[in-house]
Amino acid sequence: MQAAPYILIVGAGFAGSVVARELADAGRHVHVIDKRPHIAGNAYDELDTHGILVHRYGPHIFHTSGERIFEYLSRFTEWRPYEHRVRGIVGGKSYPFPINRDTLNQLYGLDLDEAGAAAFFEQVREPRDPVLSSEDVVLNSVGRDLYEKFFLNYTRKQWGLDPSRLKAGVAARIPVRTNTDDRYFTDTFQAMPLHGYTKMFESMLDHPNISVELGVDFADVRVNIKASHIVYTGPIDAYFNHCHGHLPYRSLRFEHEHLPNVEQYQETGTINYPNDHAYTRITEFKHLTGQKHKGTSIVREYPQAEGDPYYPVPRAENEALFKRYEDLSMKESNVTFVGRLAQYRYYNMDQVVGAALAAAKRLTG
Structure with missing residues (x-):
């Protein structure tokens, strides 16, 4: 750990990394920890053993109508224009989705x-x-x-x-259209980081005022922390040791597969299977990245209750439980809670960036 004064950021995903960069640019010394062995959170991508860039935690398609958000991230990456398209399989046939x-x-x-x-x-x-x-x-x-x-x-x-x-x-969140627009999103800016999300995060965290320590669980080190302030991006109920009970989150299991000598497995980036199979969808990464390769890599997503938290479950009783934790967070004057898990909100990536920029502005204001 760094010597004080420094700001500790728990989590190296979008929320933590954006706040880290903003604070570092403002002259603050920042130490980022993440319990995973990599940065970029759920947006982490890497070359698989066959040389295809895959998203380890399911497809992350960047889209926003916020010019400020797009311009901010453009500081750390070039872009590949990409408009995501999805088909749904019903009765064995493929149809455009959203409807x-x-x-x-x-x-x-x-x-x-x-x-x-x-x-x-x-x-x-x-x-x-x-x-x-x-x-x-x-x-x-x-x-x-x-x-x-x-x-x-x-x-x-x-x-x-x-x-x-x-x-x-x-x-x-899912539109219904009377026209023939078959794009999944209609945001002004739709693109993928040209060299992948992980490279974008590496650039974001590349600052002399930022140090990063991976494979560190906040729960294991919190008693020894000497930081002047903590920015926490993990599950808010875990921060408070689940004192009011566990907030429900939905998790996913990912089944990655490489298909040698198959240049294209499916017609669009993602195919939904609403009525068949235990998985919800299959994504083929080469659609997203534009990568050329003689084979292809896909991922199937299996939703489940147990495992890493991905989605807050949007029900009124869960919101009421979150409010109890939020009330506790208001009393933590030296901790800022930001991100999908810390704020128990079903944020898109651009919304997390916006929330993180707002949080950083409060801290540096």
């Missing part, structure tokens, strides 16, 4: 124009008022048949819960 006009025409054998697609949705939707759950969101938008074909079983696999038991915001 758009082409999905309707292909699924139902129709020939709808944009106005016809809007009229179709209006005819099949089941109005819900108030809209409280994810089930309400989807039924209110596209009706029961599309709900059951594309959303119901996928959600059950992903969250281990029926959509009726999840807050509306989960499904509200």
Whole structure:
């Protein structure tokens, strides 16, 4: 550990690394620890044994409409333009997802124009008022048949819960379109770090005021910390030793596979399997990176309850439990809590960067 005064940052993912760089640029001495043997958090990527760049913790597709966020990260990486596309397998056939006009025409054998697609949705939707759950969101938008074909079983696999038991915001993240735009995201800036996320993080943490120590669990060293301030990006309930009980998080198991002499395994970067198999989706990394290779590498995602925390589970009772921990965090004047796990929010990457920049500004202000 460094000699005081220094600021300790727990976690070398987006939240921790952005705060570290901002504080270092402001002249503060920063020590970053992470219990994993690498930086970049869940965005960590590396060459697999076959030389293909893969995301170890599932696909991370960068997209934002925040010019400030994109320009900030552009200090640490060049970009490869990339617009993510997803297909959903229903009844053994592949359809554009999120649902758009082409999905309707292909699924139902129709020939709808944009106005016809809007009229179709209006005819099949089941109005819900108030809209409280994810089930309400989807039924209110596209009706029961599309709900059951594309959303119901996928959600059950992903969250281990029926959509009726999840807050509306989960499904509200997925648009429904009357046009033929088959991009998964419509943000202004859509790109992948040209040389990968890990290289971007290496650049971000490359500063004389930043030291990094990996393979260090905060729980093992917290009694010996002499830092003037702590920036904590781990699960907030773990910081307080789960004194109010465990906050529910959803985890994932990743099954990586290399396919030799297969140049392209699937038509788009990600294919969803809402109704078949124990996994939710398969991602082929060469779509994301543009890498040329005679083989290809894919990953299957299996949601599970146990394991590293990835997603806060958005339910009202979980939010109430988080508020109890948040009240405790307000009394920790020398600790800043920031990030998806520390703030128990279903942040996208750009939202984490925004939250981290805001936190750093408060600390340096």
